Amino acid sequence: MLTIRRDLVDDIIAHAKQDHPDEACGVITGPEGSDDPVRLVRMTNAARSPTFFEFDSTEHKQLANEMFEQDHEIVVVYHSHTATEAYPSRTDISLAAEPQAHYLLVSTADSGNGDGPVSVRSYRIVDGEVTEEEIAYRE
Known part of the structure; x- marks a missing residue:
């Protein structure tokens, strides 16, 4: 189960709508081994594509x-x-190269960059195996 603050998810949704029609991407970091997402980092989609994302290599190195x-x-x-x-x-x-990570996807297919519904779902992806997980929101 992914336990995450509502404001972080709201920021991810805003990022997705802002970058639409291209895919938005980023990460949330937290203390090593804690499974506690605390710091959202919006990344630039270097692919600038509506069907693919790739972290900007300079930003990715800085983040590391x-x-x-x-x-x-x-x-x-x-x-x-x-x-x-x-x-x-x-x-x-x-x-998927982060086996410890939760993979959060937002679909803007029904709303684009305007008002309207989005779908938010979370997964674990380990060794090519996808498992959907619940999302628990906290303040």
Whole structure:
């Protein structure tokens, strides 16, 4: 189960709507080994694509350095799907490289960048196996 603050999810949804029609992406870091997502980091989608995301390499390196200095790790990897449901694609599954992380997907397929519903779902992806998990919101 992913336990996460509501304001972090709200910020992810805002990011997804802002970047629509391209996929938005980012991470939430937390103290190493804690499974506690505390710091949201919006990343630039270097692919600038409505069907694929790739972290900007300079931002990714900077993030890795910051996490090392703070004894943080990636707790959540998030991205949006702009035309499909909030379920990992084959590409998402093959590129999932953080076995400790929760993979949060937001679908803006029904709302685009305007008002309207979005779907938010969380998964664990380990060795190509996808398991959906519940999301528990906290303040």
